[in-house]
Amino acid sequence: MNTKNNKRYKINCEKIETAFLTLILNHKYEDITISQIVRAYYSKSDHWKRDYFGTRSYDAIVLFTEGEIEYHFAHKNVVARKGDILFLPGNMPYSGKRHTDSVAFFVLDFTCVSGQELEKLSAPAVIT
Secondary structure (H helix, E strand, O other), X not given: OOHHHHHHHHHHHHHHHXXXXXXXXXOOOOOOOEEEEEEEEEEEEOOOEEEEEEOOOOEEEEEEEEOEEEEEEOOOEEEEXXXXXXXXXXXXXXXXXXXXXXXXXXXXXXXXXXXXXXXXXXXXXXXX
């Protein structure tokens, strides 16, 4: 791995950490503890869409590296674009539509200590 990629990775990690802390502080939680990182993956697609309302198995942090997706939730719509970080609660139904030719993002699926679920943080939230 070259230095340029390492530098990009460090910036992304710092941005995720800052966004996560911002989300917590804005919702008056002092701390949140991730009990398990379930998986981390990268996805790039020119056909991403979710026509139906469904839930995720886990809470997720999504870092967008390309494109734009509009997510639809029961009481709120959010748009996530390149450079944004999206927090998705595992039990909150959503659908979504891609607004660009393609989208790409990193996903970190995780669980929190009981009682600290993202759903209690009024997520979904997009940090730009």
